[in-house]
Amino acid sequence: MNGWMGRIIRIDLSSGRQEPVAVSAETLRRWLGGRGLGVKLYSDMCPEPPDPFAAGNPLLFMTGPLTGTVMTSGRYQVVSRSPLTGTICDSSSGGSFGAALKAAGLDGLIVSGCAGRPVYLCVHDGTVEVRDASALWGLNTQQTQKAIHGQTPAKTSVACIGPAGENRVLFAAIMNDRDRAAGRGGMGAVMGSKNLKAIAAWGSQATAVADPEAYQTMIARLDRAVDKNPVTGKSLPVLGTSVLVNIINAHGMLPTRNFRSGVFNDAEGISGEKIAESLLQRQSACYKCPIGCGRTTKTRSKSGEGPEYETVWAFGAHLGISDLAAIAEANYACNELGLDTITMGSTIGCAMELHESGVLGEKMLWGDAGRLAGWVEDTARRRGFGVELGLGSKRLAAKYGRPELAMQVKGMEIPAYDPRGAQGMALSYATSNRGGCHMRGYLIMPEILGHPVFLDRFSTAGKPEIVALFQDIAAVVDSAVLCRFLQFAMGLSTFSEMLRAVTGLDFSDEELLSVGRRIYTMERLFNNRAGFTRADDALPPRFFQEELRTGSSRHRLVRLEEMLDRYYAVRGWDSQGAPLAATLAELGL
Amino acid sequence: MAGTIKVKFYALLRRRLNTTAIEVEADGISLLELLTRTEQLAGQRFLDELLDRKTGLLDGTMILVNGENVRLQRNLETRVRAGDRVDLFSPAGGG
Numbered sequence: 001m002n003g004w005m006g007r008i009i010r011i012d013l014s015s016g017r018q019e020p021v022a023v024s025a026e027t028l029r030r031w032l033g034g035r036g037l038g039v040k041l042y043s044d045m046c047p048e049p050p051d052p053f054a055a056g057n058p059l060l061f062m063t064g065p066l067t068g069t070v071m072t073s074g075r076y077q078v079v080s081r082s083p084l085t086g087t088i089c090d091s092s093s094g095g096s097f098g099a100a101l102k103a104a105g106l107d108g109l110i111v112s113g114c115a116g117r118p119v120y121l122c123v124h125d126g127t128v129e130v131r132d133a134s135a136l137w138g139l140n141t142q143q144t145q146k147a148i149h150g151q152t153p154a155k156t157s158v159a160c161i162g163p164a165g166e167n168r169v170l171f172a173a174i175m176n177d178r179d180r181a182a183g184r185g186g187m188g189a190v191m192g193s194k195n196l197k198a199i200a201a202w203g204s205q206a207t208a209v210a211d212p213e214a215y216q217t218m219i220a221r222l223d224r225a226v227d228k229n230p231v232t233g234k235s236l237p238v239l240g241t242s243v244l245v246n247i248i249n250a251h252g253m254l255p256t257r258n259f260r261s262g263v264f265n266d267a268e269g270i271s272g273e274k275i276a277e278s279l280l281q282r283q284s285a286c287y288k289c290p291i292g293c294g295r296t297t298k299t300r301s302k303s304g305e306g307p308e309y310e311t312v313w314a315f316g317a318h319l320g321i322s323d324l325a326a327i328a329e330a331n332y333a334c335n336e337l338g339l340d341t342i343t344m345g346s347t348i349g350c351a352m353e354l355h356e357s358g359v360l361g362e363k364m365l366w367g368d369a370g371r372l373a374g375w376v377e378d379t380a381r382r383r384g385f386g387v388e389l390g391l392g393s394k395r396l397a398a399k400y401g402r403p404e405l406a407m408q409v410k411g412m413e414i415p416a417y418d419p420r421g422a423q424g425m426a427l428s429y430a431t432s433n434r435g436g437c438h439m440r441g442y443l444i445m446p447e448i449l450g451h452p453v454f455l456d457r458f459s460t461a462g463k464p465e466i467v468a469l470f471q472d473i474a475a476v477v478d479s480a481v482l483c484r485f486l487q488f489a490m491g492l493s494t495f496s497e498m499l500r501a502v503t504g505l506d507f508s509d510e511e512l513l514s515v516g517r518r519i520y521t522m523e524r525l526f527n528n529r530a531g532f533t534r535a536d537d538a539l540p541p542r543f544f545q546e547e548l549r550t551g552s553s554r555h556r557l558v559r560l561e562e563m564l565d566r567y568y569a570v571r572g573w574d575s576q577g578a579p580l581a582a583t584l585a586e587l588g589l
Numbered sequence: 590m591a592g593t594i595k596v597k598f599y600a601l602l603r604r605r606l607n608t609t610a611i612e613v614e615a616d617g618i619s620l621l622e623l624l625t626r627t628e629q630l631a632g633q634r635f636l637d638e639l640l641d642r643k644t645g646l647l648d649g650t651m652i653l654v655n656g657e658n659v660r661l662q663r664n665l666e667t668r669v670r671a672g673d674r675v676d677l678f679s680p681a682g683g684g
């Protein structure tokens with residue numbers, strides 16, 4: 001087979017039994033791999049949504065048909081039910097772990113059950129080996145990777161959890177290749193609940209390519225396209241993702257002090273420009289990535305990876321903090337302990353507003369950079385007030401009787417773009433099937449950055465159509481599996497060209513769009529079974545009631561109701577957001 | 590004396606020009622005219638990062654006048670006045 005390895009293994013950690021899972025060629029074509037195939041396999045295994053921490057909640061590590069082939073193809077997707085949101089969730093990570101898993105012979109690894117003691121898995125030559133991890137339990141993510149590297153062949157790639165995952169903190173991440181994170185949605189906590197400390201993968205099996213000659217010509221052309229594009233060839237390599245700080249602030253939508261303002265007066269101090277002239281040591285890149293948006297940085301006493309845009313916002317503007325070194329060190333701590341930086345920062349901001357409003361006694365003060373790393377550490381280790389921070393903002397705010405102060409959708413914290421400044425982004429947040437996330441449909445691209453076309457950010461006209469389209473394309477890229485930053489330099493037709501060259505199947509753009517739509521609808525079906533309805537396609541009341549007072553998004557509110565019905569109609573869902581029978585038939589579901 | 594318009598540089602432009610802002614003495618001119626004068630004052634060419642003289646703004650260029658993207662106004666024909674603030678961003682992205 002070209003593109004796929006033709007092998008997926010399911011291992012039950014309770015019994016230690018492993019077996020190959022047969023997947024037909026037709027299923028691969030309909031779901032690709034990564035997120036799509038993961039969601040399909042997950043849904044087949046769990047018609048009824050299981051408790052996220054139950055042994056019966058499988059955790060899938062998925063590669064795709066393009067993994068290990070073209071540029072940015074080292075990534076993998078983790079699929080499971082999120083303990084933070086209760087939705088279906090997939091979390092993406094870069095580095096080279098995806099490529100290693102595929103070189104070990106697998107399109108995917110399904111982990112179910114729960115081991116009787118801490119274990120880690122070694123994947124190589126198409127098989128899985130269970131090893132004792134008792135000595136690794138308690139180690140941070142870097143110590144864990146180092147220890148496993150000492151017990152495995154060179155070029156092994158390791159994905160693991162830190163103390164946060166072991167302690168089942170609801171937003172624990174899975175970390176691989178030192179500092180790359182499958183960050184959002186608490187996949188690390190699911191891993192911890194299975195007593196699974198790490199997965200190590202190595203191998204030398206190559207992905208077969210259908211038309212090697214056409215493939216090589218295509219690669220050379222795409223390399224040039226990425227290099228020539230001003231975003232992927234210049235801005236991202238030189239300034240990283242934090243170039244967005246000044247841009248988003250200038251648009252009056254850099255969420256400041258828990259989204260009470262869209263302008264952060266110290267934005268310059270935490271900007272990508274500032275990072276480049278202060279902390280930056282060098283850029284870093286994932287497997288086969290010509291872009292290299294990663295930042296290897298150093299403070300006076302520590303060094304590590306980051307901060308990227310979301311993190312510099314979550315620990316910066318969101319908390320009223322402009323001390324870059326403190327932000328970077330909180331980022332390093334999250335990497336080492338295995339925590340999602342967005343939910344961590346957003347939850348601290350929620351606690352600060354709860355304290356300010358008088359309902360929370362714990363002294364959480366805006367701008368308190370000195371205590372940042374301590375809050376992160378306490379959260380991962382479930383100590384002191386860290387136990388409450390570990391709840392995430394939704395549960396924390398509800399506990400103190402002020403649920404409206406949690407800046408979340410479906411329990412997942414909204415990232416670094418105030419939805420009052422971009423109506424399409426607002427609709428995308430509300431309808432994201434893993435909660436408040438910008439990656440399901442990144443409408444900032446057209447509404448702010450002008451790719452691939454420029455759209456009026458304050459208009460709702462046409463937004464339902466474009467949100468659905470962006471969500472579907474994102475699902476395809478997440479299933480291929482490639483890095484979404486390629487989208488600055490290429491569109492859907494290039495992704496279908498890549499898939500044709502590698503798999504030899506005659507994918508058209510239309511077919512891929514229906515693959516994306518099928519994936520999105522399948523995820524929606526799961527969420528509906530888990531009890532989510534139209535009422536959950538919502539945003540915190542702040543965005544409908546409180547106008548921003550300064551900056552260029554002032555006097556704006558989100559106008560979700562103008563878009564939601566139309567969005568459901570575009571998707572072929574009923575007025576409550578449940579897919580119609582005709583839609584299911586059309587998508588073959 | 591007429592007032593001034595503040596033109597701010599970000600990202601790669603800032604690195605290229607090695608300055609964060611230039612004040613241009615002007616009032617009631619077009620954005621294109623302002624940018625041309627700014628380039629002269631900067632003492633080096635930079636407009637090629639933002640626009641093509643024949644086709645206008647490059648894809649991805651963001652120019653904000655008082656925080657509002659000029660694409661929602663009159664593009665390079667947008668009028669700028671003394672006291673205005675103009676932010677220049679060459680194409681950029683992240684996530």
Ligand code: SF4
Nearest residue numbers: 094286289291293483
């Ligand atoms: S663009 Fe950045 S995140 Fe994407 S593959 Fe390259 S280095 Fe990794």
